[in-house]
Structures are given as C-alpha cells and as structure tokens.
Amino acid sequence: MLTDYHVHLRPDEQGTPAAEHFTPANAQRYREAASERGIHELGVSEHLHRFAQALEVWTHPFWRQQATDDLDDYCAFVREQTDLRLGIEADFVPGREDRMQNLLEAREWDYVIGSVHFLRDEAVDMRGGQWDIWRSADPDAIWRRYFETLGEAARSGLFDVLAHPDLVKVWGDGAPRPRADPRRYYELAIDAIADSDVAIEVSTAGLRKPVGEIYPARAFLELCLEAGRPVALSSDAHLPGELGHEYERAVEWLAEMGVGELAVFERRERRLEPLG
Ligand SMILES: [Zn+2]
Numbered sequence: 395m396l397t398d399y400h401v402h403l404r405p406d407e408q409g410t411p412a413a414e415h416f417t418p419a420n421a422q423r424y425r426e427a428a429s430e431r432g433i434h435e436l437g438v439s440e441h442l443h444r445f446a447q448a449l450e451v452w453t454h455p456f457w458r459q460q461a462t463d464d465l466d467d468y469c470a471f472v473r474e475q476t477d478l479r480l481g482i483e484a485d486f487v488p489g490r491e492d493r494m495q496n497l498l499e500a501r502e503w504d505y506v507i508g509s510v511h512f513l514r515d516e517a518v519d520m521r522g523g524q525w526d527i528w529r530s531a532d533p534d535a536i537w538r539r540y541f542e543t544l545g546e547a548a549r550s551g552l553f554d555v556l557a558h559p560d561l562v563k564v565w566g567d568g569a570p571r572p573r574a575d576p577r578r579y580y581e582l583a584i585d586a587i588a589d590s591d592v593a594i595e596v597s598t599a600g601l602r603k604p605v606g607e608i609y610p611a612r613a614f615l616e617l618c619l620e621a622g623r624p625v626a627l628s629s630d631a632h633l634p635g636e637l638g639h640e641y642e643r644a645v646e647w648l649a650e651m652g653v654g655e656l657a658v659f660e661r662r663e664r665r666l667e668p669l670g
C-alpha cells in the first residue's frame with residue numbers, strides 16, 4: 395500500500411480559483427498520475443485558510459487575503475464528484491483550539507492534517523515576505539518555539555496527522571541555522587507527541603525545497619517511532635506531476651528504519667496497512 399493524503403488540487407499562488415481546480419477533470423488528472431505511481435490511497439487536503447470559514451478561527455491578514463472559497467462547497471465537491479478521500483490541512487492556532495474544533499467537527503473528514511506554519515503572526519516558510527520570521531528573530535529561539543508549538547499541536551487532539559514535522563528547516567542554508575544540535579529542539583515536542591494519538595507525516599516535499607531533505611529528519615522520526623507513533627506518507631503535491639515525488643527514496647528510507655506499515659484513514663478512523 396502507498397498513500398498520498400497531503401495533496402492540494404491547486405498551487406498556492408493567487409489566481410488559482412476553486413472553480414478552475416475543483417473539477418472532476420482535475421481530480422481525474424490526480425487519480426491517473428497517482429495510479430501510474432502505484433498510489434491507490436489518494437486524498438486531498440486543501441489549505442483551510444483558503445476558505446471563508448477559516449476566518450471564524452483566525453483573522454491574520456494573510457488569511458483575510460486568502461480566505462475566499464466556500465469550505466462546504468469543497469467538501470461536497472470531493473464527496474460527490476470524486477473518488478478521493480476528503481481531508482483538510484489546518485494550521486494549529488494556539489488559543490483558538492475551541493474555534494478550530496467547532497469548525498472541524500461540523501464536517502465529515504476522512505482525516506485532518508495539522509500544520510505549524512506560523513509562530514504567532516510570523517511564518518517560518520514565507521522567506522522574504524511581509525511575515526518572514528527569519529528577518530528578525532534569533533534562529534535558536536525560532537527552532538525552540540517551533541518545536542514547542544508542534545508539541546502543543548499534537549497535544550491538542552485536533553489532528554490525525556502532523557504535517558511536515560520539521561518544516562522549520564525548509565530554507566536550509568537560505569535562513570539562519572540554529573547553533574544548538576537540532577535534537578535539543580526535537581526533545582521539546584516529543585513528550586507531547588508520545589502522549590498524543592497523532593500520526594507523523596513523512597513528506598517528500600522537503601526534497602523539492604531548498605533544504606533538499608525529507609521531512610522530518612531521521613533523528614526526529616526515530617524519536618517518534620520510539621514513542622509508538624505511526625507514519626503517514628505524503629508528497630504535499632500541488633500539481634499532479636508532484637504526486638508520489640521521490641517515493642522510492644522515501645520507501646527505502648522508511649524500510650531502513652524498520653517502518654513496515656503506513657497509516658490509512660477513513661472517516662477519521664486510522665488503520666495500518668503494509669508499506670509498499
Ligand atoms: Zn503545509
């Protein structure tokens with residue numbers, strides 16, 4: 395079994411309206427590309443912040459710019475006009491857990507993917523933009539806050555999967571690196587992850603980013619495996635051609651670490667299936 399659950403039906407740029415991308419023909423393009431790569435468990439997980447209802451949770455200016463589509467239209471499209479699993483990629487917004495829970499519980503997802511892109515109002519993955527956290531803060535402080543927040547996201551119980559778990563490394567040498575060993579920061583998240591029931595995403599998206607590595611780092615994944623957490627495999631594709639990107643490498647890497655099963659989701663129930 396191979397899965398690709400963290401998948402977007404359109405690029406993140408503006409000018410990618412739902413009407414052009416949430417179509418049976420586009421879903422079919424994704425299904426065909428996945429089949430060619432041997433991926434049978436395929437789902438989509440659009441960014442929550444591209445839907446108007448996201449503003450019930452948080453009103454960051456970036457979200458206000460982006461939140462234009464209707465969330466229930468998206469859910470109805472996926473359920474009624476495609477054979478894809480229905481997911482969503484939602485940010486963890488500290489202090490807004492109740493609002494997020496209300497929004498999520500009002501819809502029938504197959505899975506909810508939780509992400510940490512923002513630390514307060516600044517983002518770790520928007521280099522050079524208005525909300526670029528790397529312009530001001532100390533890299534060790536950013537890494538510490540990132541992993542503390544990731545732990546809180548796991549502990550919140552809001553999510554089935556923790557996305558790109560060490561996204562903070564995304565820029566590689568294109569952002570200041572922490573001075574301390576990253577393991578010191580991983581430790582800040584691991585107790586909360588061990589106490590949670592969340593699956594850990596192994597994402598090949600990092601191989602397409604400046605860092606050029608799978609998310610998460612091997613040392614971080616090993617801690618999660620020791621804590622008994624299952625693995626969810628995804629590519630974070632934003633185009634059909636990115637589905638299953640470098641999966642051969644990921645599968646080999648997982649096998650080296652003794653991972654023999656992948657998490658599979660349906661109506662927010664998780665089961666494990668043999669990997670490969
Ligand atoms: Zn993300």
Ligand SMILES: [Zn+2]
Pocket residue numbers: 400401402483630
């Ligand atoms: Zn994503």
